[in-house]
């Protein structure tokens with residue numbers, strides 16, 4: 001059908017270009033809903049170190065940062081990280097740092113954390129299981145994982161699918177991958193719903209899950 005986007009596209013999406021205009025009201029609302037869902041599932045403590053993988057401009061990172069010892073924002077986009085760092089300076093937050101990485105170039109997730117979170121980034125990573133295993137490795141024993149992303153969306157969510165490796169996820173199958181990566185107490189919930197026009201301009205509701213687990 002004309003205009004229907006159904007193919008996955010591994011061409012890189014230019015997040016650098018989008019960084020300065022990223023914080024639109026719908027994205028801010030989505031991040032608030034996801035942060036609240038994370039807080040409902042994980043009791044953050046002042047001695048915890050958190051990794052936010054694919055942190056973008058820090059929409060989810062900053063609300064959680066004030067509750068913990070440190071937050072590391074990790075991202076492939078230097079543009080996103082610059083906006084993130086600018087916010088940290090303006091807010092005079094000193095427990096938040098950034099790390100640039102590119103999995104496609106063989107970089108691996110580094111550091112040691114009590115909690116790993118990620119919001120709306122997993123669908124941009126080709127090998128989901130390999131990444132979940134990396135998260136498992138960098139967590140302390142007993143540490144928590146909390147990943148929010150789209151339920152299956154049939155390629156309708158993004159205006160174009162550059163850099164999209166998954167048209168959302170089947171929750172049950174993804175939970176199984178968490179288990180395969182070594183996580184226990186794996187469970188899922190609906191964290192948010194986002195109303196927006198799809199790639200064809202038709203208004204739709206997209207749901208976002210939060211999957212949590214423990215090492």
Ligand SMILES: C[S@@+](CC[C@H](N)C(=O)[O-])C[C@H]1O[C@@H](n2cnc3c(N)ncnc32)[C@H](O)[C@@H]1O
Nearest residue numbers: 015054055056059075076077080119120121124
């Ligand atoms: C849809 S944005 C979400 C940003 C932020 N987490 C939020 O909720 O607003 C996806 C982010 O993941 C980053 N990203 C994409 N692929 C990545 C990868 N392979 N490794 C790390 N970050 C990646 C992008 O640069 C972008 O900042």
